[in-house]
Each structure stands twice: as C-alpha cells, then as structure tokens.
Amino acid sequence: MKKQRVLWICLVAVLSLITLPVFSQGAKDSAATGPVAIELWYGAAVTEAGPPPADWVGYSIIKEKLNIDLKLTALPSNESDQDVKIQAAAAANNLPDLFMVRRDVLGRLVGQGLVAPVDDLYAKMPIRTATHYDSVSQSHARFAGKSYGLADPGSINKNEGLLIRKDWLDNLGLAVPTTLDELMDVLRAFTYDDPDGNGKNDTYGYGAFQEINNYEAWPGRRLEPIFGAFGVDGTWSLKAADPGLMVLKDGFFDAMVFLKKMVDEGVMDPNWLAYKKDDFRAAWKQGRFGVMREQNAAFAAESNYAPFDKNFPNGEWIVVDAPIGPGGHASIGPYTASFRIYAISAKAEKAGKKDKIAALLEWMASDEGYYLLGWGVEGVNYTLDKNGVPVADQIANRDLAFTGSVGQTVTQLRNMVFYNGDIELLARYPKYITATSKKEMSALEVLRTMQTKTWTAAIGSDTLPIPNADLKRFYEQGLSEFITGKRVLNRTNWNAWIEQFKKLGGQSWNDSAVAFAAEHGLLI
Amino acid sequence: MDQRAQSSVLFREIKRHRSVYLLLIIPLAYYIVFKYIPIFNGQIAFKDYMALDGVLGSRWVGLEHFRTFIRSYYFAELLRNTLMYSFGKLIFSLPIAILLAIAIYESNRPHLRKVVQTLAYLPHFLSWVIMYGILLALLAPGDGIINDIVKALGGKSVDFLTSTKAFPWIVIFSDAWKEMGWSAIIFIAALMGIDPSLFEAALVEGANSWQRVRYITLPSIRPVIVIVVLLRLGTILDAGFNQIFMLYSTPVLSVGDIIDTWVYRQGLLEFQFGLATAVGLFKGIIGMALILFSNRLVKRFGGNALY
Numbered sequence: 001m002k003k004q005r006v007l008w009i010c011l012v013a014v015l016s017l018i019t020l021p022v023f024s025q026g027a028k029d030s031a032a033t034g035p036v037a038i039e040l041w042y043g044a045a046v047t048e049a050g051p052p053p054a055d056w057v058g059y060s061i062i063k064e065k066l067n068i069d070l071k072l073t074a075l076p077s078n079e080s081d082q083d084v085k086i087q088a089a090a091a092a093n094n095l096p097d098l099f100m101v102r103r104d105v106l107g108r109l110v111g112q113g114l115v116a117p118v119d120d121l122y123a124k125m126p127i128r129t130a131t132h133y134d135s136v137s138q139s140h141a142r143f144a145g146k147s148y149g150l151a152d153p154g155s156i157n158k159n160e161g162l163l164i165r166k167d168w169l170d171n172l173g174l175a176v177p178t179t180l181d182e183l184m185d186v187l188r189a190f191t192y193d194d195p196d197g198n199g200k201n202d203t204y205g206y207g208a209f210q211e212i213n214n215y216e217a218w219p220g221r222r223l224e225p226i227f228g229a230f231g232v233d234g235t236w237s238l239k240a241a242d243p244g245l246m247v248l249k250d251g252f253f254d255a256m257v258f259l260k261k262m263v264d265e266g267v268m269d270p271n272w273l274a275y276k277k278d279d280f281r282a283a284w285k286q287g288r289f290g291v292m293r294e295q296n297a298a299f300a301a302e303s304n305y306a307p308f309d310k311n312f313p314n315g316e317w318i319v320v321d322a323p324i325g326p327g328g329h330a331s332i333g334p335y336t337a338s339f340r341i342y343a344i345s346a347k348a349e350k351a352g353k354k355d356k357i358a359a360l361l362e363w364m365a366s367d368e369g370y371y372l373l374g375w376g377v378e379g380v381n382y383t384l385d386k387n388g389v390p391v392a393d394q395i396a397n398r399d400l401a402f403t404g405s406v407g408q409t410v411t412q413l414r415n416m417v418f419y420n421g422d423i424e425l426l427a428r429y430p431k432y433i434t435a436t437s438k439k440e441m442s443a444l445e446v447l448r449t450m451q452t453k454t455w456t457a458a459i460g461s462d463t464l465p466i467p468n469a470d471l472k473r474f475y476e477q478g479l480s481e482f483i484t485g486k487r488v489l490n491r492t493n494w495n496a497w498i499e500q501f502k503k504l505g506g507q508s509w510n511d512s513a514v515a516f517a518a519e520h521g522l523l524i
Numbered sequence: 525m526d527q528r529a530q531s532s533v534l535f536r537e538i539k540r541h542r543s544v545y546l547l548l549i550i551p552l553a554y555y556i557v558f559k560y561i562p563i564f565n566g567q568i569a570f571k572d573y574m575a576l577d578g579v580l581g582s583r584w585v586g587l588e589h590f591r592t593f594i595r596s597y598y599f600a601e602l603l604r605n606t607l608m609y610s611f612g613k614l615i616f617s618l619p620i621a622i623l624l625a626i627a628i629y630e631s632n633r634p635h636l637r638k639v640v641q642t643l644a645y646l647p648h649f650l651s652w653v654i655m656y657g658i659l660l661a662l663l664a665p666g667d668g669i670i671n672d673i674v675k676a677l678g679g680k681s682v683d684f685l686t687s688t689k690a691f692p693w694i695v696i697f698s699d700a701w702k703e704m705g706w707s708a709i710i711f712i713a714a715l716m717g718i719d720p721s722l723f724e725a726a727l728v729e730g731a732n733s734w735q736r737v738r739y740i741t742l743p744s745i746r747p748v749i750v751i752v753v754l755l756r757l758g759t760i761l762d763a764g765f766n767q768i769f770m771l772y773s774t775p776v777l778s779v780g781d782i783i784d785t786w787v788y789r790q791g792l793l794e795f796q797f798g799l800a801t802a803v804g805l806f807k808g809i810i811g812m813a814l815i816l817f818s819n820r821l822v823k824r825f826g827g828n829a830l831y
Contacts, residue, residue: 080793083793084792084793087792087793087795088792090575090795091573091575091795091797092575093575093576093578105795108794108795109795111795112574112575112576112795113574113576114575114576202667204666210773210774218774269666270664270665270666270681270683271660271664271665271666271667273683273685273686273773273774273775274660274664274665274683274685274686274773279660288666288667346576468790468794469786469789469790469793469794470596470597470598470790472789473598473777473781473789474597476774476777477774477775477777477778479774480774480775480777481775481778483775484683484686484687484775486688486775486778504597
C-alpha cells in the first residue's frame with residue numbers, strides 16, 4: 001500500500017512539474033520589495049540582429065537609477081506576426097506591461113478593456129512629450145475621448161520616391177518622362193528595346209509587389225504613382241468637397257484601365273503578383289526593371305545599394321517627378337503622420353507600474369538614454385564628429401560600432417528614443433563612396449529629394465475604420481481579378497462590381513469613415 | 525475480487541512494467557495539457573469572449589458564432605476549397621507515398637535506396653517559407669525555371685502561382701512533393717512486417733514483381749492504408765494552413781481561401797476568438813462524425829477498423 005502511494009505521488013509530481021509552467025503564466029511577481037519588474041515588448045530597430053546582450057550596460061543603469069528590472073522581448077519583424085503575438089497574449093489576459101502595437105489592434109484591445117489610458121502620463125514626461133508627443137501624436141491613439149497609446153514618431157514622411165534607370169534612358173536616347181503617356185513609352189522601350197544592351201530580352205518596364213495597408217489599399221503603395229496620375233491614390237479621399245473611398249471615384253476605373261494596359265502590354269514585371277518584399281528588392285538589384293517606387297534607405301543606404309553597385313557599376317537610378325495624368329493630376333502617393341504606438345496594459349496599471357513606466361520613458365528621452373539607446377556607449381560603439389553627430393568610422397573594432405553586427409544589438413531600442421531629429425538622420429544616413437563604382441551616395445540627400453516631390457496629404461487616413469475581413473477580401477480579390485483578366489474590365493462589369501461591393505457593406509464602410517473623418521477634423 | 529484486491533493487481537502490473545509506464549508519462553502529460561484541458565475552453569465558442577472577464581465570466585451568446593460562420597459571404601467557397609484540397613491531397617498524395625514505399629522496399633540496391641529515402645524525406649524538414657522560395661524560383665512567370673523551359677519550347681509563360689486554374693494543382697503537387705517521403709515511412713514499416721516466406725513462396729511459384737506487389741504486398745499493407753485513410757478523414761477540414769497561407773495571394777483567393785485562412789483573418793486578426801473557436805469546434809465535430817461513419821463502414825465490410 002505504501003509503495004502504491006509512493007508511485008502515485010511520483011506520478012503526480014512529474015505531471016505537476018510539466019504542467020505547472022503552463023498554469024503559472026501571468027503569475028504576479030512575488031517580490032514585493034526591490035526593483036519593479038517591467039516587461040517590455042519592443043519593435044527591434046535591426047530585425048536581422050539579436051536583442052541586447054544579457055550584460056548590456058543599459059540594464060544596470062536602468063536598475064540603478066530608476067529601480068527598474070527591465071525585461072525585454074523583441075516582437076516579430078512582420079506586422080501581422082506582431083498582431084498575432086499580441087492578440088494571443090491579450091486573449092489570455094497576459095499582455096506585458098509595455099508593448100508596441102498597431103493602431104487597429106490597439107482599438108480591439110481598448111474594446112476588451114485590456115489597456116490603460118495614458119493621458120495623465122504626458123505631464124509626467126515633460127522632456128519626452130516635447131520631442132515625441134505633439135497634438136497629432138496625442139490624438140492618434142485616442143479612442144472614445146481617451147488616449148490609450150503613446151505614439152512615438154515613426155518613419156519619416158514622404159520617404160519614398162519614383163525611381164528610374166537613368167543609364168537605360170541614356171542608352172536608348174530617351175528623356176525623363178513627365179506625363180503618363182511618356183512613361184508608358186519609356187516602359188515599352190525598357191521592356192522591348194534591350195535597355196541594358198546585353199542582347200537578351202530580360203528586362204521589364206515597371207517593377208512592383210502587392211504592399212497593402214489600411215490607407216494604401218490594393219494594388220498598394222508600389223503603384224500609387226500610377227493611381228496618383230488619376231487623382232485616386234490611397235484608400236481615401238480626405239478632400240472636404242469629395243471625401244470617401246477612392247474606389248468609388250470615377251478616376252479609379254481609369255487608373256485600373258491604365259494598369260491593365262501596363263499588364264497586358266507586358267511592361268510590368270510579370271512576377272509582381274508573386275513577389276514578396278525581399279523578392280522585389282532582389283529583382284531591382286539584378287536589373288530586371290527600370291521604374292519603381294522605393295524607399296530612400298532601402299534604395300540608397302550603403303548595404304542596400306551595394307549589390308546593385310556591384311552588378312551594375314555604370315547603373316544609375318534617379319528620383320523623378322510623379323507622372324502627370326490626363327486630368328493634370330500627379331502624386332507619388334498619400335502620406336500620413338506615421339507613429340509607433342506603445343501601450344500600457346491594464347494589468348500593469350492595476351499593479352501600480354504606470355509611473356515607473358513614465359519614469360523609464362522619460363529617462364530614455366534624456367541625453368543619457370537618448371545616446372545610450374540610440375548609438376550605444378561613446379568610445380565603444382560610436383564617437384562624435386566635429387558637429388556632434390555620432391559616427392562609426394573611428395571605432396577600431398568594426399563589429400562593436402553601432403553599425404556593426406555586435407553594436408547593432410545594443411541599439412535595438414533606438415526607435416523608442418528617436419524622433420527623426422537632424423542628429424539621427426545625419427548619423428543614420430552618412431555620405432559614403434560606393435565600393436565598385438566609387439560614386440558618392442547619401443540616403444539623406446535622396447530622402448530630401450523625395451520629399452520635394454508631389455504627394456497627397458492624407459493625415460489621419462490610417463485611423464479611419466477598417467472593413468471586415470470578407471469585405472476586404474471582396475475588394476482586393478475583385479480588383480485583382482480585373483487586372484489579371486478573370487473579370488473583363490469594362491464599364492458595365494465595373495459598375496456591377498461596385499454595386500455589389502456597396503451592398504456587401506462597402507457603402508456603410510464609406511459612410512462611417514466619412515463621418516469619422518468629419519468628426520475628427522481630418523477633412524481638408 | 526473486491527475493489528482493494530483489484531487495485532492491488534493493477535499496481536503490481538504497473539510496477540512490473542514500470543519502465544513502459546514511465547515512458548507514458550510525457551505523452552500523457554502532453555495530451556492532458558494540450559488536448560484535454562483546452563476542451564474546457566471550448567465553451568468560448570458559445571460566448572462573447574472578453575479576456576478580462578475570462579472564460580467563465582464572458583457572456584453566453586448561444587450559436588451566434590456558428591451562424592456568423594455559416595452565413596458568411598464566402599462560406600460555400602471556403603468549404604469547397606477546403607474539401608477540394610483535403611481530398612485532393614488524400615487522393616493524390618497517398619498513392620504516391622504507397623508507391624514510393626513499395627519502390628524503396630522492392631529495391632535491391634541498398635545505396636540507391638538510402639539516397640532515394642534521404643532525398644524524399646528532405647523536403648519534409650523544410651518550412652513552407654523556404655518551399656515558397658523554391659517554388660518561386662521554379663514557377664515565376666518572368667524567370668522561373670519551368671517557364672524558361674516553356675518559353676524555350678515556344679510556349680507562353682504561365683502564372684502558376686497567381687492563376688486560379690493552376691494554383692490548386694500547385695498546392696496539391698507541392699504538398700505531395702514535400703510530404704511523400706515522410707508519409708511513406710509508415711508504409712515502409714508495414715512492408716517490413718510482411719512475412720518473407722510469402723515472397724519466397726511466390727518466387728518459387730514463378731510470380732513476377734508486379735504479381736508479388738499485387739497479391740502479397742498490397743493486401744498485406746491494406747489494414748495500414750485503411751487506418752491512415754480513417755485518421756486523415758478525422759482532419760478532413762484541415763487543408764494545410766501553413767502551406768496555403770504562404771502560397772496564396774489576392775488574385776487566387778477564390779480558389780485559395782480555406783476555412784483556416786478565413787479563421788486567421790476573421791477570428792484571430794479581428795480578435796473574434798469565439799468565432800475562431802466555434803469554427804474549430806465545427807471542424808472537430810465534422811471530423812469526428814466522418815471517423816465514426818467510416819469506421820462503421822469498414823467494420824461492416826469486414827475490414828480492419830480503428831476500434
């Protein structure tokens with residue numbers, strides 16, 4: 001009998017050992033004294049580099065100065081994977097104390113009562129609020145009159161441009177196109193007239209891939225200059241005189257007809273529907289097409305430009321104006337104020353951690369935090385040049401420099417301290433000489449050029465209501481079927497499809513968004 | 525025998541076979557933690573789940589989530605696509621795995637057998653992310669290897685990955701390619717269990733290779749084939765989320781969207797966990813009904829059923 005009892009006890013003990021970690025999820029920190037533990041899920045600045053090492057000096061400084069035991073977890077680099085991770089944690093009421101989150105997901109968390117309002121924190125973070133949280137930022141994550149997220153400045157506005165292979169234009173004796181018709185002629189020549197002179201039929205006019213978000217609906221960002229030529233770039237028109245979904249405007253059909261013509265004439269890289277972002281970027285570096293919309297750093301930063309430079313030492317991309325369409329419209333695409341939102345869980349608020357989180361964020365905005373998180377330790381990861389800009393080229397061990405493989409790990413939180421100030425931009429985009437062609441390049445100069453081009457103001461369009469999954473699918477699938485030829489693109493079919501779209505909920509989506517835009521002063 | 529004596533016998537048995545019972549602990553714990561405890565959370569399917577209120581505290585909504593799913597605009601199409609891929613994979617992949625297993629078993633060149641086995645197993649260990657890269661290199665309309673061959677032969681390139689006609693075949697073929705080696709293992713194991721004297725006797729009687737396969741090999745592994753088919757029927761509404769999620773794109777949604785991808789978009793991304801659970805329950809009930817029905821059919825016709 002005793003032996004049986006022992007056997008049962010052993011069995012239960014082993015099962016408990018295995019199962020206890022599952023049930024202990026979300027258990028409160030037992031330590032009532034000592035440093036306050038704050039769990040932070042951050043968006044990594046360099047997704048291909050690892051997290052800060054366990055002996056990172058930042059941990060000890062934060063513990064010593066703020067009495068905070070910081071626990072870091074990097075979110076997945078892909079936005080939808082981030083959403084899944086956060087929503088899975090939310091479903092188990094196991095959100096971390098502080099976490100980066102997209103606005104759509106934040107809205108759902110607010111509805112569930114899982115995040116804490118942060119309006120009271122702005123006054124507690126005077127330095128950070130001055131540089132990070134202007135009035136647009138404070139309203140960006142506002143739901144039902146309360147701000148539920150600290151919206152830090154995100155990527156820089158208008159940081160993309162329409163680029164064209166200048167060397168191909170020169171080889172073919174063509175001028176830079178200014179109108180849509182001229183662009184079409186150039187695309188045909190790039191496709192059929194062997195612009196690279198290699199004797200092979202291996203080039204195309206326009207390269208793209210489907211990059212979609214809630215303010216740049218299908219076919220997405222990479223084709224906005226074409227839709228901009230018809231005045232229908234972006235998901236939404238925020239013009240007070242004619243607000244609403246672009247797909248319901250007359251010009252959208254004309255833009256679709258033009259895109260279909262590009263596809264049918266074979267001037268679009270035929271892989272565009274199958275490409276993911278990395279495939280697209282590999283393709284332009286391999287010289288597959290001569291016109292594209294690309295981001296300044298993805299195009300001109302040293303490591304990104306290097307493969308193209310090596311493959312085509314005489315190759316040259318230039319940033320050009322958006323082509324002018326038949327009605328005189330032109331735009332590279334819509335732009336909005338971009339933010340990275342950090343939210344505080346209701347659980348953290350309940351545990352009395354809000355003030356500690358405010359102290360942590362305020363310290364990050366101090367000079368000490370700004371340089372430590374932005375570039376690492378002076379003399380180890382960076383030095384300051386004569387203008388006070390952090391530089392990497394004086395660091396003997398290149399791996400330790402903030403641009404090196406080890407140095408990058410200690411700057412993973414830099415997006416929490418950067419606000420697109422001049423020092424950051426100068427440090428991030430230094431001038432350099434390319435390895436093969438010995439050209440001087442600067443992603444900052446490229447950025448400044450891109451920002452001078454014509455864009456469509458759509459501030460707040462990323463905060464408008466989003467459709468349900470079925471309506472979204474109907475919208476995207478329908479448009480893509482018109483382009484791939486599964487549906488015949490003519491006025492009759494188009495009007496019938498629009499009517500069905502409206503019936504399925506498109507009209508009420510449009511109306512609710514227009515009402516939201518009017519209520520929040522987004523119409524211009 | 526009284527209850528006390530019965531339990532004493534049980535514990536003596538456990539003690540005698542303690543090493544086997546020790547081996548059982550980990551899988552048992554796995555099933556308790558990941559399969560049985562979550563059954564409690566299945567009630568979310570009938571609730572408006574709010575994380576703060578928890579499973580027990582959330583409001584009952586009856587069959588609302590089931591109605592939402594069945595009345596959704598794409599329900600018929602989702603069901604059709606899911607069944608198309610599930611049955612397509614079953615009909616296409618299973619015979620290939622059986623043929624591969626027989627070919628490997630019948631081969632009398634050990635080195636060739638090992639090479640074929642290794643090459644056939646390898647794709648199973650690649651993720652669908654990598655498989656997509658390989659498929660893109662093979663099938664891209666602009667510069668895919670297959671299309672290069674098609675163009676060299678005077679044909680017109682085919683948009684395999686974005687054409688609604690080609691996409692279902694790509695899904696089924698790529699799954700068969702990736703999984704045939706792994707699926708063949710169970711059949712190879714079954715083949716190893718066939719009494720060699722049967723083959724020796726057949727040889728003496730002058731049976732050729734095809735006759736040996738037809739009259740000895742296939743009948744001998746028939747029980748395993750039946751069991752594999754029965755088990756597959758239980759997950760008939762799982763058409764392979766990872767694969768479809770990686771391969772599909774907007775132009776092929778009409779033939780690529782399956783129940784699981786819809787649940788991902790509608791349930792997980794839109795925070796409708798009740799709906800996602802309801803669909804999971806729906807799939808489970810259909811799968812269980814199919815297993816019970818097929819098992820009964822197999823028994824009625826005198827086959828080797830699951831139980």
